[in-house]
Amino acid sequence: MDHPLLCNNLKCRTELTERALVTTCSHNFCLPCARQFGFVEANGAILPGTGRHLICPACRADLPGQDDAVITHLNPSDDYKTSILSGLSPSTVMECAGRALSFWAYQATQEMHFQRHLYQTMVDKYSALAAELERRTTEANSTISSLQSKLQTTISEYEILQQKNEDLARMHKDKCRKLLQTQEAHDKEKKKIELGQLRQSASAAVDSDLQNTGRIPQQIVDGTFQDRGSRKVQNHPGGLTSGHGYESIASMNSSLPRATHRGHGGWDKQSLVQPRGSK
Secondary structure (H helix, E strand, C coil), rough: CCCCCCCCCCCCEEECCCCEEEEEEEEEEEEHHHCCCEEECCCCCCCCCCCEEEECCCCCEEEEECCCCEEEEEEEEEEEEEHHHCCCHHHHHHHHHHHHHHHHHHHHHHHHHHHHHHHHHHHHHHHHHHHHHHHHHHHHHHHHHHHHHHHHHHHHHHHHHHHHHHHHHHHHHHHHHHHHHHHHHEEEEEEEEHHHHHHHHHHHHHHHHHHCCCCEEEEECCCEEEECCCECCCCCCCCCCCCEEEEECCHHHHHCCCEEEHHHHHHCCCCCCCCCCCC
């Protein structure tokens, strides 16, 4: 199987199948590239040789002659093969065949160099990519290890903080319970104080009323009866005193005359209480 010819324009490299521009410097180009480089006219005909100065786009060699760049058929007919070398001497035929084989050998060698260069370029790029991949893999593994270590540290700190939070919540609950108990005790004590103050206020009010009216009612104090208007006297044998050293005002005033109120006219002055022994 023959090696396929490719356009020697490195930006094109189209496989040549029908027609191609062939140069004496052993390069070939497709017709679109030949038209682009100014070798052929728009209709596909090769430019006239008079006054032209062409340069090979591949090797930059001068192509001054008319036969230095020609369009050739890559798949000639049998009649063309018969007539193209007919009439030429065997030495000329062999020379033409040798130059044609040299052209093919050059194209094959150039293709091998190109493929080798392409292969080396790809190997270098692959090596660079492999090294970059290895570097990034190492960095990623290092980052993963660091993040895992930080994660473990964070988990440990979280567990410690969670335990502290539970302890604080428990302490807060206990303090709230104690605060509630203290508040209840405070409220009870406050109620007792307020009740005592109310009792003192009531007693003071009663005493004030008694002083103003002269009436001395009895009140129940600690489950026993005691005269509010009793006064303390010296305990002596046979004295008329209460169990706490107080003489009953009622007994003291039993022999005294009472003041009487006479309607709207006021009190009877003669009936007011007089000291003992007075007339």
